[in-house]
Amino acid sequence: EVQLVESGGGLVQPGRSLKLSCLASGFTFSNYGMNWIRQAPGKGLEWVASISSSSSYIYYADTVKGRFTISRDNAKNTLYLQMTSLRSEDTALYYCARRTSMDAWGQGASVTVSS
Amino acid sequence: EIVLTQSPTTMAASPGEKVTLNCLASSSVSYMNWYQQKSGASPKLWIYGTSNLASGVPNRFSGSGSGTSYSLTISSMEAEDVATYYCLQLSSYPWTFGGGTKLELK
Numbered sequence: 001e002v003q004l005v006e007s008g009g010g011l012v013q014p015g016r017s018l019k020l021s022c023l024a025s026g027f028t029f030s031n032y033g034m035n036w037i038r039q040a041p042g043k044g045l046e047w048v049a050s051i052s053s054s055s056s057y058i059y060y061a062d063t064v065k066g067r068f069t070i071s072r073d074n075a076k077n078t079l080y081l082q083m084t085s086l087r088s089e090d091t092a093l094y095y096c097a098r099r100t101s102m103d104a105w106g107q108g109a110s111v112t113v114s115s
Numbered sequence: 116e117i118v119l120t121q122s123p124t125t126m127a128a129s130p131g132e133k134v135t136l137n138c139l140a141s142s143s144v145s146y147m148n149w150y151q152q153k154s155g156a157s158p159k160l161w162i163y164g165t166s167n168l169a170s171g172v173p174n175r176f177s178g179s180g181s182g183t184s185y186s187l188t189i190s191s192m193e194a195e196d197v198a199t200y201y202c203l204q205l206s207s208y209p210w211t212f213g214g215g216t217k218l219e220l221k
Binding site for chain 1: 210
């Protein structure tokens with residue numbers, strides 16, 4: 001069974017940093033591109049970043065470019081999202097999702113940016 | 116950036132009623148994906164490549180469209196279809212979602 005489990009969320013002050021993790025199981029992680037998508041409270045979905053299977057290709061939404069870094073460790077079956085210079089508008093539930101089609105999603109990690 | 120506009124924003128349908136959800140792109144896209152999100156749950160891939168049903172999706176659902184206009188149709192509404200549906204374009208970066216259509220039961 002494909003499983004994606006996000007962790008690392010929490011309450012953080014504006015301007016600080018936070019790193020999310022997404023542990024994958026049930027499939028060969030190193031064969032798939034991965035994505036981060038977020039959903040602000042009561043709002044719709046927003047694509048955040050994507051990374052190819054070998055980390056050769058990385059893309060970001062303009063709203064996070066220069067502040068967020070997506071990465072992966074295929075030996076640990078883990079996807080990461082390093083978030084810096086956090087703003088109140090980054091408050092959201094952050095999902096990881098598998099491959100371009102986003103055919104599997106985790107349960108989400110909640111990030112709240114507030115003083 | 117390609118903007119996706121979904122309509123209606125909210126709608127209510129009676130059991131057995133035919134339902135059509137629309138997604139209009141600001142520029143032509145190659146295909147469209149659709150996701151279903153029930154309240155309090157993670158999104159699920161529902162339709163991919165415009166018209167292909169994801170695993171486990173009932174065949175009362177269908178997808179169609181091309182260019183800038185896409186739609187998701189439910190041939191006969193059921194209570195379990197209550198959810199918010201999002202379209203997603205993957206033709207060019209940044210990938211963009213539509214604002215969603217909330218489907219309720221009348």
